[in-house]
Amino acid sequence: xxxxxNLHATVDGKPILKGLTLDVPAGEVHAIMGPNGAGKSTLxxxxxxxxxxxxxxxGATLDGEDLLALExxxxxxxxxxxxFQYPLEIPGVPALTFIRTALNAQKKSRGEPEITxxxxxxxAREKAAALKIDFEMLKRALNVGFSxxxxxxxxxxxxxxxxxxxLILDETDSGLDIDALxxxxxxxxxxxxxxxxxxxxxxxxxxxxxxxxxxVHVLAGGxxxxxxxxxxxxxLERDGYDRYAKAA
Amino acid sequence: xxxAAAIRTRDVGELPSRRDEDWRWTDLRGLIRVLPDASEAxxxxxSPGPFDRLAADHHVLVNGGDAxxxxxxxxxxxxxxxxxxxxxxxxxSRVTINLGAGARLRLLESxxxxxxxxxxxxxxxxxxxxxxxERIVLAQDHEDAxxxxxxxxxxxxxxxxxxxxxxxxxxxxRLETRVVHPGGRASARMDGVYLVADKRxxxxxxxxxxxxxxxxxxxxxKGVARDQARAVFQGKIIVSEGADRTDARMGHHALILSDRxxxxxxxxxxxxxDDVSCxxxxxxxxxxxxxxxxxxxxxxxxxxxxAMLTEAFIGQVIDRIWFEDARKVVRKWAAERLRV
Numbered sequence: 001x002x003x004x005x006n007l008h009a010t011v012d013g014k015p016i017l018k019g020l021t022l023d024v025p026a027g028e029v030h031a032i033m034g035p036n037g038a039g040k041s042t043l044x045x046x047x048x049x050x051x052x053x054x055x056x057x058x059g060a061t062l063d064g065e066d067l068l069a070l071e072x073x074x075x076x077x078x079x080x081x082x083x084f085q086y087p088l089e090i091p092g093v094p095a096l097t098f099i100r101t102a103l104n105a106q107k108k109s110r111g112e113p114e115i116t117x118x119x120x121x122x123x124a125r126e127k128a129a130a131l132k133i134d135f136e137m138l139k140r141a142l143n144v145g146f147s148x149x150x151x152x153x154x155x156x157x158x159x160x161x162x163x164x165x166x167l168i169l170d171e172t173d174s175g176l177d178i179d180a181l182x183x184x185x186x187x188x189x190x191x192x193x194x195x196x197x198x199x200x201x202x203x204x205x206x207x208x209x210x211x212x213x214x215x216v217h218v219l220a221g222g223x224x225x226x227x228x229x230x231x232x233x234x235x236l237e238r239d240g241y242d243r244y245a246k247a248a
Numbered sequence: 249x250x251x252a253a254a255i256r257t258r259d260v261g262e263l264p265s266r267r268d269e270d271w272r273w274t275d276l277r278g279l280i281r282v283l284p285d286a287s288e289a290x291x292x293x294x295s296p297g298p299f300d301r302l303a304a305d306h307h308v309l310v311n312g313g314d315a316x317x318x319x320x321x322x323x324x325x326x327x328x329x330x331x332x333x334x335x336x337x338x339x340x341s342r343v344t345i346n347l348g349a350g351a352r353l354r355l356l357e358s359x360x361x362x363x364x365x366x367x368x369x370x371x372x373x374x375x376x377x378x379x380x381x382e383r384i385v386l387a388q389d390h391e392d393a394x395x396x397x398x399x400x401x402x403x404x405x406x407x408x409x410x411x412x413x414x415x416x417x418x419x420x421x422r423l424e425t426r427v428v429h430p431g432g433r434a435s436a437r438m439d440g441v442y443l444v445a446d447k448r449x450x451x452x453x454x455x456x457x458x459x460x461x462x463x464x465x466x467x468x469x470k471g472v473a474r475d476q477a478r479a480v481f482q483g484k485i486i487v488s489e490g491a492d493r494t495d496a497r498m499g500h501h502a503l504i505l506s507d508r509x510x511x512x513x514x515x516x517x518x519x520x521x522d523d524v525s526c527x528x529x530x531x532x533x534x535x536x537x538x539x540x541x542x543x544x545x546x547x548x549x550x551x552x553x554x555a556m557l558t559e560a561f562i563g564q565v566i567d568r569i570w571f572e573d574a575r576k577v578v579r580k581w582a583a584e585r586l587r588v
Contacts (some may be wrong), residue, residue: 048545051537076547088542092560101556102546109547141560158546 001026001197002047002166006058008222009046016042018222019058024166024215027194031208032201033233034219035241040201041085043219044170048082049075062166076102077109079165083155083172090142095154096124098142099161106162127160131187148175156187167191167198173207185210205237220244251276251368251396252340258283273480273512274422274451276394284366287311287337294332298386298581299356302573303328312339312367317355321348321376326356331369333361333393341369347379347407354571357385361418364392371399375407383411384574386581389418391448398424405432405460412569413440414578416585417448417477424453431460431491438467441565441578443585444477444509451480458491458521465496470565472558472586473502473509483528484516491521498528503535503561505554555587562586 002024009017016039024030034040045053047060049072060067067075090098104114115123128135131153143151152172159167169188173181188198188211200211208216208230216232217224218241225244226232254262254276264270265277290310300306303326307315310332319325331341347353361367375381389395395418403409413423427436442450456465465485473479485496502511515530535557543553562582569575 050541050545071550072541072544073547073549073553076545082545084542084545088536088539090539090542090557090560092563093556098543098546098556101552102543102548105549105552106547109549162546 002060002062002199004058004060007046007055007060008057009042009053009055011042011053015056016222017046020219020223022217022224024197024199026197028214029192029198029200029211030215030217031213031233032199032217032219033203033205033236035244036203038219039222040219041170044082044168044201047168048072048080073105074109076164077106080168081159081162081164081166082168083152083159083170085171085174087143087151087155089144091144093142094140095138095142099124099158102158103162123161127157130190131157131160132183133157149177149180152176152184153180156184159191160187165196167196169198169200171202172200173202173204181207181210205233208233218244251398252370254283255338255340255366255368258338270453270482274420274449276420279420280366280394284336284338284364287333287335287339287365290332290334292334297328297330297360298358298388298577299328299574302326302577303356306330308332309341309343310334311337312341314342315344317343317345317353319347319351319353322350323348324352326354329355329357331357331359331367331397333363333365333367333395335362336364338366340367343369343371345371345373345381347375347381349376350378351376352380353382354574355381355383356574357383359385359387359389359395359397361390361393361395363390364419365390366394368396368398371397373399373401375401375403375409377404378406379404380408381410382570383409384569384571384578385411385413385423386578387413387415387421387423387450389416389421391419391446393418394420396422396424399426401425401427403427403429403434403436405430405434407434409435410437410570411439412565412578413452414581415440415442415450415452417442417444417450417479420449420451422451422453426454427456429456429458429460429463429465431458431463431494433462435464436466437568438465438483439565439568440469440471441562441582442469442471442479443562443582444471444479445474445585447476449478449480451482453480453482455484455486456496457486457488458494458496459488461490461492461494463491463494465494467498468565468568469500470562471502471511472505472562473511474505476506476508478510478512481511481513481515483514484518485526487517487519487521487524487526489520492523494521494524494526496524496526500530501561502532503558504532505535558586559583
């Protein structure tokens, strides 16, 4: 699925990723943990093609295809989805309009027919109910005036609607209370499947109680400095990142 | 000194220039060396106007002339008013509009030119007590035209005046509205949208003078300037001495989509009364790149994402139009100009 090799990237000319190598096979959930400033968000933006995040060396492929050569929207159409740490407000665009525009743009890019209005609404009602989102909220401008928790729930709703193949969750647990965390995690877990993979970026171990990773990687100083099973997350929670920060 | 006098006398010295404070960003004297000959009478067939299908009552002035619209007390009507310029001459038009007590008028006004004409329209609008006028103006001028519209509006107590001016610019385009506001629970909405591209220029100038207690004015102007276009917003609200408990809100927000586009804004509140509630906000900036990336990450290609975000930006003004059918015409008109 996702293969990142020796990735170097700069932000505003400053090196942030310094030789990151990572493989996430289909069907697996990998967690990336690391101290602040390690490059966790940079990794998510480099993989999704944000401007200003420049790759200087190395590469990243999705199912063998060079991701870095594609435009941000083309990567999305290939199935790469990023759940933002701070989802943006889109004034004047109702959530449903935004998501339908996105879904049809992706379908068009893949040469598939557009989704009909009734089919879209049926799907939206179904997914909203599963995430306990009031359908009326979807008629409001996307994320405008939503609480932090509502915005995160809306990210997972969009994820469910767009049905991506490779999911990146950037600090999805931040700003969530325990009930919202459970709902969001259930939404994410519902998307686990043999042909999907996930990268869960988090500072704390808490989220991983709900979304169980197959592998845990420690990102420090722009590189993966340790990898292991789920027990590594517990160890980090207990001992902190100091050891790895020094190693980096 | 006025544009109308210049056209009548063919004396360019009568044109407003940058020496006139209120025309400094739309300098006609510096632009026009020689005024064209008077426009000829138009005899051909006119293409349809933008609001033809919405109104049964049409007033069409081609290359100048006078029109009068009277709505008797208590009556309600819908009128399309077309101010059309054909050819490259100069001409002036005069329009008088009177609403009796409690009368209601939806006025769908359009400016349409097809060449390097120089034209001016003077509108005199009077609303009696309890009258309501919604004025929707679509200014779709030719890129070589010089087009000036000047409206003087006089409100009575308890009257409701709402306007939305939508403009795409011209060589020089000026849309000016001056409202005398008596207070007395009368209200004025002074909205506008401009979408300018290429080397076009548009100028929205409004002055609202509150002369009595308990008046309301609300203004929201939004615009998008791209290429080498230039937009001007001059909004002034004067709250005269004694016009207490006036509620006046002004907002002007512009997006500049190229390094060479320019937006000049001068929002002014002059307050000489007590116990007033006044606010104004003015922002001019580039498109929100973070929002753009967010839309693209969801799969929306960049041109479509830009169009969607600008349409939404402008849409907040269009949503304030009361008359739904006109709102649809304006929304479509704006979308066509943003999806390029």
